[in-house]
Amino acid sequence: MPRSPSENERIRQLAKDKILEAAMDLFIQQGYHATSINDVAKQAEISKGLLYNYFSGKEGLLAAMVEERIAGVAEVIEKAASLQAPAEQLKFIVEQAIDNVYQQPEVFRFYLHLQTQPEADQELFPYSKRLVEEAARQFEIQCSIFESIGVPEPRKRSLYFSSTLQGIMLMISTYPQHFPIDEVKEQMLKEFCP
Amino acid sequence: MPRSPSENERIRQLAKDKILEAAMDLFIQQGYHATSINDVAKQAEISKGLLYNYFSGKEGLLAAMVEERIAGVAEVIEKAASLQAPAEQLKFIVEQAIDNVYQQPEVFRFYLHLQTQPEADQELFPYSKRLVEEAARQFEIQCSIFESIGVPEPRKRSLYFSSTLQGIMLMISTYPQHFPIDEVKEQMLKEFCP
Amino acid sequence: MPRSPSENERIRQLAKDKILEAAMDLFIQQGYHATSINDVAKQAEISKGLLYNYFSGKEGLLAAMVEERIAGVAEVIEKAASLQAPAEQLKFIVEQAIDNVYQQPEVFRFYLHLQTQPEADQELFPYSKRLVEEAARQFEIQCSIFESIGVPEPRKRSLYFSSTLQGIMLMISTYPQHFPIDEVKEQMLKEFCP
Amino acid sequence: MPRSPSENERIRQLAKDKILEAAMDLFIQQGYHATSINDVAKQAEISKGLLYNYFSGKEGLLAAMVEERIAGVAEVIEKAASLQAPAEQLKFIVEQAIDNVYQQPEVFRFYLHLQTQPEADQELFPYSKRLVEEAARQFEIQCSIFESIGVPEPRKRSLYFSSTLQGIMLMISTYPQHFPIDEVKEQMLKEFCP
DNA sequence: CATGAATGAGTGTTCATTCAT
DNA sequence: TATGAATGAACACTCATTCAT
Incomplete structure (x- = not known):
């Protein structure tokens, strides 16, 4: 007797998850x-x-990983967007980003590695591109936060903010042992969340 | 007539350079x-x-590339060190770094890609490690610049400086078209070179 | 209420037919x-x-296809055999063969493809052999038609007849658009059915 | 010291031939x-x-085989064309074709097998098509022979000729032991080369 | 010094078949 | 009877490296 379709679905999902x-x-x-x-x-x-x-x-496995990653990052941004004060939103983004990298530096490393794939690598560049495009989309949301704060040139401010945050994440993932995350968090908040 | 030993050496070097x-x-x-x-x-x-x-x-080709890269970066740091004022030194580092990435984003991308190789990649991680260790050495020199400026916590300041600079380089290499490098240079100099 | 055995059998047969x-x-x-x-x-x-x-x-599917094919060809021969005049018999064979190929050239193509399987293909040659042996059996029947006509060397005449008919079928299946089947039918009948 | 280019070419050709x-x-x-x-x-x-x-x-191996086959067939046609009397030309074609199949029935079998590949076989149909198209080209040459003989409907006559010859070749390759090739040659010549 | 023919281990992928349910 | 998840052997193909010349 065949398994019920829902039972099959459950089995499939379990296996798929296990493989991924x-x-x-x-x-x-x-x-x-x-x-x-x-x-x-x-x-x-x-x-x-x-x-x-x-x-x-x-490649399909990689594609699935990338989609999951993008969803994960989007979730953080959405949670941030649901907060009231823009300053709180930025604070949330900074803390989440830094904590995530600190807890799993290899994960950030992996996606940064993927993102920095050379453009002429026909096999893997599409995934790099996908990540970058998605990051660009999230950058737009970040911009609107800076707009609502009322800083003079919000896009440029947002760009500087992203650069700094990315740089910190890169440094944490490179020197996971020695990075004073708490102090760096503080510094960023002091500078960008007035 | 056989070539002279030194002539031979010169030919070897030319060939080696062409291959590399x-x-x-x-x-x-x-x-x-x-x-x-x-x-x-x-x-x-x-x-x-x-x-x-x-x-x-x-792998030997990659190793040679890495050594050349390290030498190139060291050269910048040394040139910086030869300047008089510490502020000039930082300014030089910032401008060189940003200009280099801006002119050849793929080059920075490549070495960052290599640097973010997973640690368990037995073939390539040694080169990642080599780059990171060398960067750590250059970080020490940078620290001494901040010390000589007389900022309160020079290591932490230097770390924040490096993070920001790395982040900007990463952003430039990711969005080479749209990055306002001049303004960002200015911002960094305003913040770190008083 | 369980199905009756015969009802079961009928269902089995339907399923089997659908699959085949x-x-x-x-x-x-x-x-x-x-x-x-x-x-x-x-x-x-x-x-x-x-x-x-x-x-x-x-392979079982292929075997079933081959048996069905053989039965189909045998049926044509039997129908032919049931006709009175030998000339009518040959005419029937010629027309059936040519019409069948003309209507479904891919079908003839498929079985000819199978028949021309190399002898050392252990998986598929048995089916080629089966087709050829069956064709040989039907050739014998054809021979007896020529015998009953009273042509001098009936086997050889029959062989030449088969060759010509096979060749025409091959040509039709190769150039299904451009083959003047009616004229060719006529030519064959003129030559072999006096 | 490197081999001379011509020596290399020789080695390459030998290996290529051996592989093919x-x-x-x-x-x-x-x-x-x-x-x-x-x-x-x-x-x-x-x-x-x-x-x-x-x-x-x-596939490249198969492609090479097909090209060689096509060249071989073309050669026969060309040799035939170089003869004076049209009747001699047909005789040459018939004898070459039949002798070749008789001597190496598996070879004819193989290419016929390839030619009868289903059209929807994306991997192999191109080679089938190639063979068929080339055969069509050679058919045109054959037509011109019948034209020069002065038969009433040369295209149709040529088609019937080809069908018969193909059918005989198919029969020989199917029953290589029992086929009276000499008599069949004679029959064909009697019918088509007056 | 210089060549490129030759190697073979390693890889991603397919698919007929089995079997727990 | 019927399902489709699961298996694993088989296969085409790649490429860093070697070595006879």
């Missing part, structure tokens, strides 16, 4: 190129063939 | 993985076999 | 290798697993 | 699908990788 999690683990730990489909299947404790029932291939 | 230049071009344009040894040999107009006379292999 | 029809469609359109079991199951609107209840696998 | 011969042997014996690249490499006594230095892949 395995892929994320390995891609983030070792990188995309150093991880073989075999590795992913073993880590997920499934057969190589099954992986292709759920994902279109190695 | 070809590798740099291609690695930076398309990335390390998307570039084959064949591509490099063709671009350098030499045979595949000869490449192995001059470099230990694909 | 799907397989025939796809094999004939795209070929055996280019068609996957998945394709067949989807086309038949059943599950992959169920297919294996009715057929022993992909 | 191995592929032809195996494809013709076992068929395209039943033959793996590994098989070809082993038969040619070279490594799998080397094969890709000379051919673009499995």
Whole structure:
């Protein structure tokens, strides 16, 4: 007797999640190129063939990771947007960003690595582009926060803010042990959230 | 008549340079993985076999690139150090860094990409590490500049300075068209070079 | 209330027919290798697993197709044999053969393709052999028609007849648009049915 | 010291020939699908990788075979065309065709098998098409022979001629043991070369 | 010094078949 | 009876590296 469709759906979702999690683990730990489909299947404790029932291939796994990442970042921005005071919004963004990188520097590293893929890499640049375009979209939202604060040149201020935040995240992910995150948070807030 | 030893050496150096230049071009344009040894040999107009006379292999090319990069960055720092006023030194660093990224965003992109290699990538992480360690060394020099200025917590100030500068470089390399480099230079100088 | 055994049998037969029809469609359109079991199951609107209840696998489907084909060809020969005059018999064979190919050139193509499978193809040659052996059997019947006409060397005449007819069928299936079937029918009849 | 370019060319040609011969042997014996690249490499006594230095892949081998086949057929037609009397030309074509099939029935079988590939087989149909188009071109030449003989409807006569010849070739390749080739040759010549 | 023919381990992917439900 | 999730062997192809010349 066949399984009920909903039961099947549950099984599919479980397997898909297990596979994607395995892929994320390995891609983030070792990188995309150093991880073989075999590795992913073993880590997920499934057969190589099954992986292709759920994902279109190695690139499909990366694509899924990227979408999840984008959703995660968007969520932070939306939560921030739901706060009342613009200063609170910025504070939230800064703290979330820094905390996330601090807790999982390899994750930020991975997506930054992907984002910095050379443009002529035909296989992987599309994912870089996707990340950058999405970041640009979120930058627009950030701009509107600065507008509502009433700073003189909100776009430029926002750009400087992003640069600083990105730089800090990069430094944290590079020197995760030695970075005084609390003080840096404070400095950023002092400068941008008056 | 056999060539003189020094003439031989000169020829060797020329060939080596041509190969390395070809590798740099291609690695930076398309990335390390998307570039084959064949591509490099063709671009350098030499045979595949000869490449192995001059470099230990694909990794050897990357290693040479990294060393050259490190030397280039060190040179900037040294030039800065040779200036009199600490404020001039910082100004020089900021302007050089920003100008370099602005003129060749792909180059910065490439080395940042390499630097963000996952730690468990056994093939490439050593080069990431090498870059990071060298950057740490140069950070120390930067610290001493801030010390000589007499700011309260020079290490932390220097860290914040580096973060901001790195962030700006990352943003420029990501959005090379739209970045108001002159204004950002100004902002940084206003903030850090009193 | 359980279904009656005969009702069950009828349902089985319907399902089997639906599957076989799907397989025939796809094999004939795209070929055996280019068609996957998945394709067949989807086309038949059943599950992959169920297919294996009715057929022993992909080869089983082909085997069933071959048997059906053989039965179809035998039927034509038998119908021909039921006619009175030998000349009428040959005429019937010629017209049936040519009309069938003309109406469904892909079908003839498919079985000719199968028949020309290399002998050392362990998977598919048995079906080629089966077709050829059956054709040989029908050739014997054809021979007896020529015998009854009273032509001098009936086997050789029959062989020449078959060759010509096969050649015409091949040409029709190769150039289905441009073949003057009516004239060719006439020519064959003029030559072989005095 | 490097080999001279001409020496290299010689080596390349030898290897290429050896590989193509191995592929032809195996494809013709076992068929395209039943033959793996590994098989070809082993038969040619070279490594799998080397094969890709000379051919673009499995399909490339088939393409090379098809071109060679086309050239071979064209050569026969050209030789025929160089004869004086049209009747001699037809005789030459008939005898060459029949002798070739008789001596190597598997070869004719293979190309007929390829020619009868279903049109929707995206991988292999192009080669089928190539063969058919070339055959059409040679058919035109044949037509002109019948024209110069002065038969009433040369195109139709030529079509019937081709059909008969193709049918005989098919029959020979199907029953290579039992086919009375000499008598059949005679019959064809009697019918078409007055 | 210089060449490029040759190698072979490694990789992503497909698909007929099985089996728990 | 019927489903489709799961398997794993097989395959085409790539590419860094070696080495005879």
